[in-house]
Amino acid sequence: MKQNFLGQEKNKFLKWSNIFFLVPLIVAIYFNIYWYAIILFVVFIVSYDFHFFNEAKEVYYLDVTFSSILMLSNVILLLGGHFFPPYGILAILCVFLALLFYFRRSKHD
Numbered sequence: 001m002k003q004n005f006l007g008q009e010k011n012k013f014l015k016w017s018n019i020f021f022l023v024p025l026i027v028a029i030y031f032n033i034y035w036y037a038i039i040l041f042v043v044f045i046v047s048y049d050f051h052f053f054n055e056a057k058e059v060y061y062l063d064v065t066f067s068s069i070l071m072l073s074n075v076i077l078l079l080g081g082h083f084f085p086p087y088g089i090l091a092i093l094c095v096f097l098a099l100l101f102y103f104r105r106s107k108h109d
Contacts, residue, residue, distance in 0.1 A: 018048045036073055043070045071095065 021044040028037035043066045050059040078091050 018044055018051065021047070033077075036077065039066070039070055039073050042066050071098065 021040055025037055025040040025044065028034070028040060046059065046062045046066050050056070050063040053059070074091075075095065078088060
């Protein structure tokens with residue numbers, strides 16, 4: 001029973017975690033970074049579709065593709081902007097941490 005409850009809570013979080021994409025989307029539009037806003041919007045829609053509609057395998061590949069494009073565009077923004085050492089290093093560490101979690105999960109799923 002406890003395992004089922006935790007699985008349901010995780011599923012709810014994954015569904016509603018897509019809202020976090022809206023913050024950088026609004027910031028990108030505010031600062032006229034439209035190419036980045038388009039990427040964020042597409043990732044938001046694909047991720048929303050993937051998590052709300054039974055995580056279909058066809059949408060999974062789109063989700064992975066556009067999430068990868070988003071990660072690459074984040075690195076491009078980081079390197080193309082002013083590279084502030086404490087924040088830039090933290091951002092790069094987060095990239096590697098995200099990739100570590102992704103590839104560790106891919107081995108098990």
